[in-house]
Amino acid sequence: MTATEQVELPQMLRAAIEETYTAFAEFRRPALPLDVCTACCMPEEVEKQLREWPLKRLTVEHLFEYGDSAKSQVQNPAEVGYFVPRMLELLAERAEIRHSLAISLDRLGGCPPGSWTVTQQSALSRFALAYFALAIRGGGVNPHGPVLPEDPFEVLLMFDVGGIAIQPLMAHWLECDDPMSTVQFVRQSHWDFWHEHDYRNPFASDRGTFREEIRAWMLDAGTRRRFTEKLLSSDFLAIVPTVRGDVHVSFATMVDGVFEHLAH
Structure with a gap:
């Protein structure tokens, strides 16, 4: 997807993105060289473009290289904060700004606690809820490329890695009556949770607090x-025969x- 191409976004998500820009x-x-490695990770020209x-105008490729470069363990909020709105906008357009969705916001989560104002934290939370509300319904379609995997648990992990509270997102999933949100729960929990009663994702292996939070909620x-009720709802049962499984x-x-x- 090029910088000039536009993806039609749901109103709630578009409003959340505009809120983060504000x-x-x-x-x-x-103004100074970014916290990146121009010796082997990023061409100097790309580093200059990111600053200037x-x-x-910054593209998926710019943000991918920025996220993927070697960097300090603790991030500079003044630098990361500048890029946050564009990061979230590209994520909303289903652009791949990292090689794995789970770590897309690791620079954001690398900023020290207390880096963001109440207004900024609120904007991040609103974006997270708007994005997650789509993820549990199967996500949107990117007409310019493949849709990223819409695994709601991986989306929760992405926001946790980014330092954004996930409790409101799980509460929304619980309350949501859209039968597709139940499809998503069945599909992802079947493979990634119930076999071991623990969320299985390589990027969650060292995030014990996150996995325990998921486990306690599940x-x-x-x-x-609540999910037993959803599985027995007439709206969900009506679409079960139409949902594709796997091989x-x-x-x-x-x-x-x-x-x-759920019953035991």
């Missing part, structure tokens, strides 16, 4: 009861397996 407008274009080009009696198991079999886990 909330993070205090951060000016970095207008923010909205095994909570209220969560089990190993039908979707109906996934539903039966998840139902058994």
